[in-house]
Amino acid sequence: MARFLTASRALRAGYLLTYALVALAGCLSLFTGDWKVEWYDSPSYFEAAQSLSWGMADRVRTPLYPALILLLDAIAGKGAVMTGLRVVQWGLFFVGVGVMKRTAVRLWGDGVAALAATALFALYPAYWVYNDSILTESLAVTMTVFMVGAITRGQQTRSRAAVVMAWVWLAALLALRPALVGYLPVVAVWGLMLKGRRCLSGVMLALTVGLLGGYTALMRHTYGISRLTTVSATNTFATLRLNGFIAPTDYADPYTRASLECAFAESGTVPTLEEWGGENLTSMVLLGPQGYDRMIAEAARRYRGEMAGCVVRRVERDVADYPLFEHRLFFWRYVRQAPPSPSILWGAWGLAVTGIALLGAMAVRRRWMPVAFVLCGLPSALMVTAIAGAQGEFTRLFTPAMPVMMLWGVWLVVGFVETLFGAFDHLGKRDGHGG
Secondary structure: OHHHHHHHHHHHHHHHHHHHHHHHHHHHHHHOOOOOEOOOOHHHHHHHHHHHHOOOOOOOOOOHHHHHHHHHHHHHOHHHHHHHHHHHHHHHHHHHHHHHHHHHHHHHOOOHHHHHHHHHHHOOHHHHHHHOEOOOHHHHHHHHHHHHHHHHHHHHHOOHHHHHHHHHHHHHHHHHOHHHHHHHHHHHHHHHHOOOOHHHHHHHHHHHHHHHHHHHHHHHHHHOOOOOOOHHHHHHHHHHHOOOOOOHHHOOOHHHHHHHHHHOOOOOOOOOHHHHHHHHHHHHHHHHHHHHHHHHHHHHHHOHHHHHHHHHHHHHHHHOOOOOEEOOOOEOOOEOOOOOEEOHHHHHHHHHHHHHHHHHHHHHHOOOOHHHHHHHHHHHHHHHHHHHHOOOOHHHHHHHHHHHHHHHHHHHHOOHHHHHHHOOOHHHOOOOOOO
């Protein structure tokens, strides 16, 4: 009994220290200097907020982050928006630490594994950087934690409110970053496998898809494009142009051909990254949103096979050569660079190891564990989306899924044998199994 009380006291002290360190970091950031980190993407969110203030959807950014900027502007004024964003991001992150704790306890029990997962999430230095950054990364990380918390609660209790909140957080994530659309099929499969709540999940899936369709219709009405944003078209253009698979001579339409001839500095050569940026911007200006989108759609159809080859080469060349640690994140004013930030390669290795371990666990237990599918499926889907759709910065784009990987990483390090043979039993205690 005394040993149990001692262990319980140590766990409470560990959680208290974790919360205190996060609170201290947030206060130091917010009250001892203007330590915000602006990226090259940051101005586009303020431009999108301006579009929203005019009653128009923005063609580059989905509405959640720009709407937050407008709300803070209305509450505190333009001069306080930057600070307001960081207050919101740090505040939600602090709440997210508590949600991470409850999720870890729900999965692994109230022990060392839960404390380790919570502390790893709370003290991960790259997240502190993103809390200070004018980017969607911080909210994407925190809201992913909220969504996973709702999913695990719904799995355990079959609560209607938890299932609805899982879908609400998913919808919010899609309004924040379209690249997170990879989450949708994973959550859909989970919801449709959840006994007693399949009908509710089906309704929420239909509503979510309806919202995506409605926003796409709005973009078509406003800009004549059939996408949530123009970012995906730009990435497609980059994939083709940087690999030499698109040229003005591909187009029969004289205006499109003439515009690309004007935009492309050297029509017969593959541009550098700097030249490509100028070509892209000039193409968008000359062709307009609708013409640019039509040009990209035609190129994607013509070079469908080549695009698949480009993605394969990207995995072989860019991802395989990625450093295991990145040092590019600036960390406040006094430390020029953040402590090493594990790259997407750690996610790939982690998914491979945990996937094999989970298959072994399910084979031994002879039952399917839907929540395990979700917690492996979410980072897998985001990894595929990041690598297939982007030209680089895979680690930054994969960042929202890292809390899920932390749960599995702790599982592998702490109590592997116990988890392998006893994981998720309490998640299925209502009906005797995990589904």
